[in-house]
Amino acid sequence: MNTQQLKLFKQLLPGLVPLFVFILIDEIWGTQAGLIAALFIGVAELLWIWVKEKRFERFVLFDTLLLLLLGGVSLLLHNEIFFKLKPGLVQLILCAILGFSAFSNLNIVGLMSRRYLKNMDVSDAQMQHMQGSIKLMFWIFLGHTVLVFYATFYLSDAAWAFVSGGLFYILFGVVFLVTFWKQKRRQYGQVQAVSEEEQLPVVDESGKVIGKAPRSACHNGSKLLHPVVHLHVFNKTGAIYLQKRPMNKLVQPGKWDTAVGGHIAFGEDLQTSLKREAWEEIGLQKFSAKLIKSYVWESDLERELVYVFSSNDFQGIQLHSDEVQEGRFWTRRQIEANLGKGLFTPNFENEYREFFLLS
Known part of the structure; x- marks a missing residue:
């Protein structure tokens, strides 16, 4: 009963x-x-x-x-x-x-x-x-x-x-x-x-792994801090490549977001995770990337330790999975004209204002 x-x-x-x-x-x-x-x-x-x-x-x-x-x-x-x-x-x-x-x-x-x-x-x-x-x-x-x-x-x-x-x-x-x-x-x-679900590392704010948890447990409002990677890709003119999230996504469906964004799997290091996510989301393989900064991002559903990378190697981009609905380059003027209008994810807008708006 x-x-x-x-x-x-x-x-x-x-x-x-x-x-x-x-x-x-x-x-x-x-x-x-x-x-x-x-x-x-x-x-x-x-x-x-x-x-x-x-x-x-x-x-x-x-x-x-x-x-x-x-x-x-x-x-x-x-x-x-x-x-x-x-x-x-x-x-x-x-x-x-x-x-x-x-x-x-x-x-x-x-x-x-x-x-x-x-x-x-x-x-x-x-x-x-x-x-x-x-x-x-x-x-x-x-x-x-x-x-x-x-x-x-x-x-x-x-x-x-x-x-x-x-x-x-x-x-x-x-x-x-x-x-x-x-x-x-x-x-x-x-x-x-x-037990069969993907396991994510649980970390402290310095990035030290202190445990692990199923993916669903990290996204149910428990606010378990888990690491993710973000990669911003620029072309020769300084335009930024953004991906449009599919409508079936749990978080921010249908909005434009960072070129690459994904979770670090349990037991996976930063570089391995970055390369895997870049290939899975935008088909990018041979590229070099620079770590800009890490910071804690908190939403209603989750709490993430975000490692932000940037790269100028854009030639190999080729969308090949249903993880991304579409993708294209946006100029700084186009992005700044649409900030705060609900077109982009809050996470991307935060990173753009923090790292690229004044550069």
């Missing part, structure tokens, strides 16, 4: 406790003793929730009063059928709430959860996941409700007591085990995927 299902179960469980107490006491000392015990437990729950959480739990009150009403009718008329219908009637109401929340645009249970969890932000994705959990809860309650009504009219008292009480826990136990098994399988699959 996932976290949302457990929260929902915990919200509903207090209202069902008086019923379970009645079933237990009724088997030992009879209906009248069971009703007194259920009343005591219901009142104790109401007081405890009020003192601890400063809220009035209407569901506990409703369940306790309904239990007393139907139990009292059963004692007066000497007919247990009214009392036996009680858990089924309560669960019909729960089924209505769960069904409405699961299959309509108004998620009543979700709104209740947001009210109870005032200090927690519940995202739309979490609400959608919760709705899936509510659907599962709906089918469990509906199946159990049908069994309760069947047991009321066609089974013995002992069988009704088991269906109304113990079977409820068994059903949730089975759901918990199945859900737990599915989550473990999913987690195992994620671990396998991470």
Whole structure:
């Protein structure tokens, strides 16, 4: 059972406790003793929730009063059928709430959860996941409700007591085990995927390698500092070659960027990484490059230690992969006329202003 299902179960469980107490006491000392015990437990729950959480739990009150009403009718008329219908009637109401929340645009249970969890932000994705959990809860309650009504009219008292009480826990136990098994399988699959994912070095600001992490972990907002190389390529007139990022890129899609930019792989040195990235992105092989500077660049998604290189060897450029949508040379005038207009990546604009604007 996932976290949302457990929260929902915990919200509903207090209202069902008086019923379970009645079933237990009724088997030992009879209906009248069971009703007194259920009343005591219901009142104790109401007081405890009020003192601890400063809220009035209407569901506990409703369940306790309904239990007393139907139990009292059963004692007066000497007919247990009214009392036996009680858990089924309560669960019909729960089924209505769960069904409405699961299959309509108004998620009543979700709104209740947001009210109870005032200090927690519940995202739309979490609400959608919760709705899936509510659907599962709906089918469990509906199946159990049908069994309760069947047991009321066609089974013995002992069988009704088991269906109304113990079977409820068994059903949730089975759901918990199945859900737990599915989550473990999913987690195992994620671990396998991470183990096969590209590993990047994690460094300090001096460039010393202090660990490694999967590529996805470096780009998920964790701000693990990892090294990258940037290469600016100039032609004979001083124009700068820029590449246009494909629209399917996670970061800055469709914008013009540094000629070469890529991650240093774990165990790879600067020169090897620079040559590999230059070939992969713009087909450049035989070139010499000068290290200008290294600096830390931070965005919403990641934190990079950037090694900035420049080169005047432009003759071998040939685009040959889908890593780059297109590429061309830009004059200084063209670049400076478009700075700050969203045409270039913020990273490139930062480097241009820092290293080339006044040169």
